[in-house]
Amino acid sequence: MKKVRIQIGVCLTIALLFLSSCNPHRYRTVAAQVPQLVLASPTDPKTFNYANNQTFPSVFPFIYEGLTRENGLTGEYEPALAESWKFSPDNKRVVFTLRPNLKWSDGKPLTADDIVFTYRDIVFNPLIPTDQKESIQIGVKKVFPEIRKINDRQVEFILPEPFAPLIAATAAPEGIMILPKHALAEAINSKLPDGNPKFISTWGTDTDPKKIITNGAYVIDSYSPSQRLVLKRNPYYWRKDKDGKQLPYIDRIVWQFIENLDTQLLRFRSGDLDVMGDTRPLRSEYFSLLKREEKRGNFQVLNGGPWSGVLYLTFNLSKAKDKNGKPFVDPVKSRWFNTLEFRKAVAYAINRDRINTNLFRGLGVVQNSPISVQSPFTLKEGLKAYNYDPNQSKNLLKKAGFKYNDRGQLFDSDGNRVRFTLLTNSNNLTRVAIGAQIRQDLAAIGIQVDYNPLNFNVLIDKINGARDWDAHIIGFTGGTEPHGLANLWMTSGGSHSFNLSQQVGQPKIQGYVANEWEKEIDRLFIQGAQELNPEKRKKIYGEFQKLVQEQLPVIHLVNDSAIMAVRNRVQGLKYSGLPSWGLWNIQELKIKE
Secondary structure (H helix, E strand, O other): OHHHHHHHHHHHHHHHHHHHHHOHHHOOOHHHOOOEEEEEEOOOOOOOOHHHOOOOOOOHHHHOOOOEEEOOOOOOEEEOOEEEEEEOOOOOEEEEEEOOOOEOOOOOEOOHHHHHHHHHHHHOOOOOOOOOHHHHOEOOOOEOOEEEEEEOOEEEEEOOOOOOOHHHHOEEOOOOOOOOHHHHHHHHHOEOOOOOEHHHHOOOOOOOHHHOOOOOOEEEEEEEOOOEEEEEEOOOOOOEOOOOOEOOOOOEEEEEEOOOHHHHHHHHHOOOOOEEOOOOOOOHHHHHHHHHHHHHHOEEEEEEEEOOOEEEEEEOOOOOEOOOOOEOOOHHHHHHHOOHHHHHHHHHHOOHHHHHHHHOOOOOEEOOOOOOOOOOOOOOOOOOOOOOOHHHHHHHHHHOOOEEOOOOOEEOOOOOEOEEEEEEEOOOHHHHHHHHHHHHHHHOOOOEEEEEEEOHHHHHHHHHHHOOOOEEEEEEOOOOOHHHHHHHHOOOOOOOHHHOOOOOOOOOOEOOOOOHHHHHHHHHHHHHHHOOOHHHHHHHHHHHHHHHHHHOOEEEOEEOEEEEEEEOOEEOOOOOOOOOOOOOOHHHOEEOO
16 A cells, blocks of 8 residues: 555656646746746747857847847847947948956956957858858958957957948847857867868757856756756846846746747736747737736737738749759749749739738738838838739739649649649748648649648758758848848848858759849849948839849738737836847846736
């Protein structure tokens, strides 16, 4: 009998531990009753190495800062690690002055040496495949600025020509964040067996989190894959409030990984989460439900207007081959995708108004521009719009040599059935539903779509790694500075997925060719960065937007509204649709129990 009781006791203990692990508000010991914020993310982090990051959300806005930052309400660029900056009269030199007594999370001094290291040895390094390169490459020759240390608190950027997006390139969370030289210099100088720098495989998610040195408001305390990541206050963080108290106010952040958004909703409604929608706007169908529960649930639902990112469908236009000579895209499908009439026909066939009505509950905004709606460079008029018109779709397809059989199925001129695979990330149920509607819309013009939602990290690996995909639906973060989109729109960019060029550290590809309109986009981005006059810049980026809508490398869909639900115990939030991260002022937030 005693043995049975022991077994029952063990079972009860295990059950209690399991239940405790499901409720993050119980994730405290008696000795650790501190203010904490509980958040959710649909995916685990892919890396703890900021330079390797290609996805959002990520842990980096919590743990790193740049020389400057973008204000999430005004869009203005503000001092961060740098307390000031000064341009020379010819706008070809700029001196940044760091704040006094900056420190890393391990207590070591943060100096101009770290700034030079981050820019020159990491971002400018041709062997490091960071997505930040395009944001600060200058002119036709795409050269980097020269950067030199003046003293421990001052660095100078020497530009080959005036470069309008420079301050934006230095601004977190979208711009370049600063990394520690004393912790990473050895990894830059050491080589892996394949000849790549050791840095590329440094600070992966298998690294002891306590070894990740940061300069932001938080450090990583622990990481349990597929469960949670716990952050705690950086004891050496530089920011203080007006009374001289060191920030951040919140001691700990528990970041839960919950792939299914409906599960996130249940957890929020039950009180297990403090915020929902901080890294991706809340699903529109949740808005009315949660709005009715605000008072009873002791939370509020915030609508910050249109989200600053974009959502689009794109085809794989690559004609390149892998190192063995195998095409990444089936040549038959490649001919369809690279036919402009085909892309326009697909655009006219998608009922975006119905997507907005049915899936966004009318709270979305139908998109026609690759630039965020909040940006002063967005073209409000004169952009080609592909409003729903399936008859126009069929006429364009027939004009391009496609044919229909007596069952309404579409074939190309060689008799091949028009059929392709469409991907999106399975954790975003709104996108999954959008893809399902697009499959129906394209079936109405005779195209068969094989629809396959995937785990987000698997999707990114397939798009940017294996490259063997037909079409996908994905979002891209935005902001007020158009050059922040350079990594997506310039042919050298790591996010230029619709025709991805050779990327650093990847196996060699053969036969890459950029279209003439892609080269023209490169030219416009270079010209836009050279021009300092805002009105002239607006005209240049207007040409870019018109060209995108004419050539349709991506088909813009419907933009989310920036909707976030937050418990009333979380105070100090400054929310809008401008930043890609709803908690952009995380260091100022307080918890009132």
